[in-house]
């Protein structure tokens with residue numbers, strides 16, 4: 222059978238393949254033919270039948286390969302999951318202002334590390350420091366690549382070779398193998414666990430403090446919750462103890478909230494400003510979770526603790542890049558006014574959209590799509606729940622409107638698979654044998670691509 226696989230030069234001479242040449246660079250066509258023939262060889266060796274070697278099949282495979290090669294691997298998808306900060310789908314979509322800021326510095330030069338006032342060398346960190354201090358009440362601030370880096374940098378700068386006291390109930394794994402005990406080890410700090418899984422008291426911390434103690438650390442438990450008979454030392458208690466004994470208190474706040482969302486039924490999460498006011502000396506949090514900006518790690522706190530971080534050699538390895546910085550500054554500027562933040566930052570807007578509005582939106586979409594979809598497709602509205610994601614508010618369930626997509630003769634699994642492979646992939650979920658899209662996380666700009674994807678899915682399921 223291997224002998225039946227055509228040679229590369231032969232295939233390139235086939236008129237159908239030669240016809241591709243005006244529209245595609247020759248090296249691309251050559252590469253597609255080579256890859257296709259390699260694939261065919263592997264399939265034949267794997268026991269595939271002769272049909273895959275038929276001329277038409279080979280031509281179709283070359284064309285498909287060429288299409289795959291010319292589309293980006295990383296591309297936009299439609300988030301119909303209802304998980305607002307979806308880690309696998311790129312976490313927070315950016316505000317328009319952040320996107321514009323990226324554009325404005327991306328293709329030219331900028332004053333990234335140049336002080337325009339004095340005409341001398343400046344630092345990239347200065348562009349957002351004052352803004353973060355203004356929004357959080359911190360004395361000093363620093364931004365790095367992500368929150369994991371912020372925690373590593375802070376621990377290795379403030380606690381190298383010394384002890385860090387943490388509650389057993391907060392020794393969490395965040396996902397992506399970020400585990401507090403491992404991070405501690407990697408940063409050269411020595412972990413001292415106190416308390417129990419469900420209950421830790423401030424006296425557990427005070428008995429653990431000794432000459433070798435560098436930090437008292439509190440970790441936001443993010444994506445899980447301990448409920449029932451529980452107790453954790455508060456930041457205020459830890460700060461009182463810390464000040465008494467001269468031990469700084471650090472908080473890994475995880476998601477990091479700059480705005481009180483309790484009036485939207487999303488309560489119980491203190492803002493970074495509140496944590497600092499309660500006495501935390503250093504707080505770290507993410508830029509792309511609840512904050513709704515680009516991937517970044519933000520460190521805010523006392524000047525004498527942030528200062529050494531700015532001098533630390535590890536900082537260079539985790540430094541923030543200029544596009545991220547541009548987007549972060551633009552996002553943070555929106556927080557100067559609560560109303561503009563809620564309106565312009567997609568993550569906040571999606572989290573705080575009321576159920577009445579989601580209902581109206583679902584009705585509008587069903588009506589509008591219904592006019593152009595084939596009659597094999599039925600769209601139905603249901604009620605359900607969305608979640609915040611991103612390790613924030615693990616128990617929160619936000620009432621939402623769902624659109625069920627039904628296609629005649631197609632199972633929910635089939636619909637899921639076909640929509641997932643659309644030119645603009647649609648990611649939904651199957652619940653109780655229904656294929657569902659959550660209206661909360663579908664952006665307005667997704668709607669035409671969504672309609673096209675469902676239309677094409679109906680074609681394919683015929």
Ligand SMILES: *Cc1c(COP(=O)(O)O)cnc(C)c1O
Nearest residue numbers: 367368369441443475476507612
């Ligand atoms: C998400 C999270 C991290 C990691 O933050 P990244 O920005 O993803 O690096 C660290 N700690 C906590 C508590 C988190 O929730």
